Ligand SMILES: NC(=O)C1=CN([C@@H]2O[C@H](COP(=O)(O)OP(=O)(O)OC[C@H]3O[C@@H](n4cnc5c(N)ncnc54)[C@H](OP(=O)(O)O)[C@@H]3O)[C@@H](O)[C@H]2O)C=CC1
């Protein structure tokens with residue numbers, strides 16, 4: 265491919281939050297042309313009809329979902345579809361010769377029985393689950409290069425794993441002691457309405473949900489188990505907060521060995537050196553969700569408590585950007601061998 269040539273991209277689920285965000289971000293990408301935006305419910309309608317903020321930005325009608333048509337129009341497909349939809353869809357796209365980046369949870373969990381236990385519907389064909397590369401960019405990015413099929417991580421696992429991985433790999437925290445307390449804005453649950461995200465239910469309210477049964481628990485445990493070589497289980501509680509975007513993951517773990525606060529900050533900065541999207545704060549400074557809104561950054565702070573022997577790590581992301589569409593584009597860049605941050609240089613929107 266010539267240096268200045270562009271690849272053609274299609275988006276399935278382009279009327280959802282993840283899909284619309286892919287359009288916003290990809291419009292600024294120098295090596296991508298969006299050639300098909302796909303909707304099962306609004307085919308034939310101009311995308312700007314439902315999303316007036318895209319008027320003059322993308323001048324296209326929504327296409328219906330047709331595999332052969334996608335294969336003619338595109339080289340790469342993002343599937344930003346609800347859980348269960350990608351299971352039969354992605355194999356068809358791959359068989360048609362397309363490269364796929366799937367934003368759903370359908371191909372993240374390597375063990376089919378575990379997937380079915382947590383997601384409550386049938387697991388995907390194990391051959392495709394095996395083929396999928398888990399695209400937590402800063403940790404497994406090297407495995408993404410040249411691959412055809414990337415399973416993009418979940419939003420909570422992205423914030424949480426980026427906060428835990430350096431200490432876990434170094435063996436500086438006890439894997440059996442990890443407790444994670446996470447909060448999300450309501451856009452994390454997608455564009456479909458439900459009583460829980462009704463304004464009167466969420467405004468000025470804070471609610472824990474899916475306690476001990478969240479589908480991201482096996483995803484976090486799978487990665488930590490792979491990295492430590494032992495079976496890791498975590499306590500993980502999610503909360504819904506009255507904000508539109510943002511995830512904050514607060515993690516606690518027992519420190520192993522004699523490692524000071526300065527040692528931990530050095531460890532994290534070294535691990536993420538050269539990675540453009542992770543920013544480790546100075547001691548005593550803590551990130552807030554607004555400091556990453558609209559961007560692909562993951563900001564984190566950490567503090568060792570000598571009194572309890574525990575460390576507290578706080579990590580924030582924008583759930584739709586680094587937690588979904590931004591990381592998916594980061595994976596596209598890594599897959600194609602481009603600069604990791606190509607087209608992703610967005611400064612957070614503040615305030
Ligand atoms: N929102 C977030 O913060 C994050 C989301 N994710 C994951 O990304 C995926 C998309 O999430 P999100 O955009 O929030 O979800 P939304 O509910 O906002 O959008 C999903 C889209 O999928 C399309 N769709 C529905 N049924 C089908 C079908 N049978 N075939 C093809 N397309 C279909 C719909 O569009 P239409 O009816 O027009 O076809 C809909 O707009 C999900 O798997 C989600 O779990 C992951 C990380 C974070």
Ligand SMILES: CC(=O)N[C@@H](CCC(=O)OP(=O)(O)O)C(=O)O
Nearest residue numbers: 368369418419448449452453479
């Ligand atoms: C606020 C909110 O409801 N968030 C969703 C995130 C869902 C998601 O991203 O699902 P997959 O990654 O599994 O596809 C949740 O907690 O279930």
